[in-house]
Amino acid sequence: MAHLSGDDKRRYVAEMFARISPRYDLMNSLMTGGMHHRWKRVTADLTGRNAVGPALDVATGTGDLAFALADCSNVTEVVGVDLLPEMLSIANRRRAAGSNYAQTVHFVQGDALRLPFPDDSFVGATAGFSLRNMPDVPSAIREMARVVAPGGRVTTLELTPMPPGIASSMGRFYFHRVVPLMGQLVAGERTAYTYLPDSVDYFLTADGLADVFRQAGLIDVGYRRLGFGGVALHFGDRAA
Numbered sequence: 479m480a481h482l483s484g485d486d487k488r489r490y491v492a493e494m495f496a497r498i499s500p501r502y503d504l505m506n507s508l509m510t511g512g513m514h515h516r517w518k519r520v521t522a523d524l525t526g527r528n529a530v531g532p533a534l535d536v537a538t539g540t541g542d543l544a545f546a547l548a549d550c551s552n553v554t555e556v557v558g559v560d561l562l563p564e565m566l567s568i569a570n571r572r573r574a575a576g577s578n579y580a581q582t583v584h585f586v587q588g589d590a591l592r593l594p595f596p597d598d599s600f601v602g603a604t605a606g607f608s609l610r611n612m613p614d615v616p617s618a619i620r621e622m623a624r625v626v627a628p629g630g631r632v633t634t635l636e637l638t639p640m641p642p643g644i645a646s647s648m649g650r651f652y653f654h655r656v657v658p659l660m661g662q663l664v665a666g667e668r669t670a671y672t673y674l675p676d677s678v679d680y681f682l683t684a685d686g687l688a689d690v691f692r693q694a695g696l697i698d699v700g701y702r703r704l705g706f707g708g709v710a711l712h713f714g715d716r717a718a
């Protein structure tokens with residue numbers, strides 16, 4: 479199903495995340511051995527480092543990156559946007575449970591390809607583990623660049639095809655064999671956790687995604703590999 483495009487992909491992705499939402503956080507922690515929390519903190523720090531003001535987390539899901547952004551000293555307020563009410567209701571429960579977040583973090587329903595915000599609204603924008611699920615990645619990056627003010631930063635954290643080698647072979651075995659089994663046992667969802675590694679195979683290389691950032695007009699574009707090379711943290715700035 480990773481080969482789907484356009485509305486078919488949007489529908490498939492929406493139904494899949496609605497089904498797995500109750501076990502989404504648990505599965506992330508199991509699959510990454512808890513490392514995704516650290517990757518998200520690094521992403522938030524890199525995003526919030528440049529300027530003081532509000533930040534946006536696109537396709538926020540259950541809100542991990544929105545909360546990590548809110549913990550950055552430069553970030554005054556965070557908006558998390560997601561297509562799915564099922565994910566946002568978990569994010570809102572977590573917001574209510576965290577004493578620090580009620581004033582600073584807000585969640586709204588919306589489409590990453592048509593962000594419901596005026597140009598130049600935020601000092602930074604993040605998107606975590608969501609680009610693979612978008613029907614149009616260049617439009618998603620252009621939208622993030624549009625709503626970030628000059629001098630602000632766009633970052634994305636995403637699973638990425640690994641360069642060939644021993645780590646890549648081990649990674650493929652883990653993602654294609656172990657993760658679907660985990661998904662079946664923990665979330666009762668082998669299909670969704672088979673889609674996950676397939677969607678990485680269909681996704682842009684890290685260099686290819688950096689080119690998409692540049693084509694969206696971002697400057698000083700680069701990326702860092704995390705998680706033994708299977709995760710890429712991309713960044714790019716709006717010219718000041």
Ligand SMILES: C[S@@+](CC[C@H](N)C(=O)[O-])C[C@H]1O[C@@H](n2cnc3c(N)ncnc32)[C@H](O)[C@@H]1O
Pocket residue numbers: 491492495536537538539540541542543559560561562565588589590591605606607608611612613
């Ligand atoms: C794998 S989850 C990532 C959630 C969160 N960012 C994280 O890092 O844990 C992907 C999220 O993307 C959302 N999503 C997919 N397509 C979207 C779109 N076009 N607009 C907004 N959200 C979208 C899904 O609803 C889901 O919550």
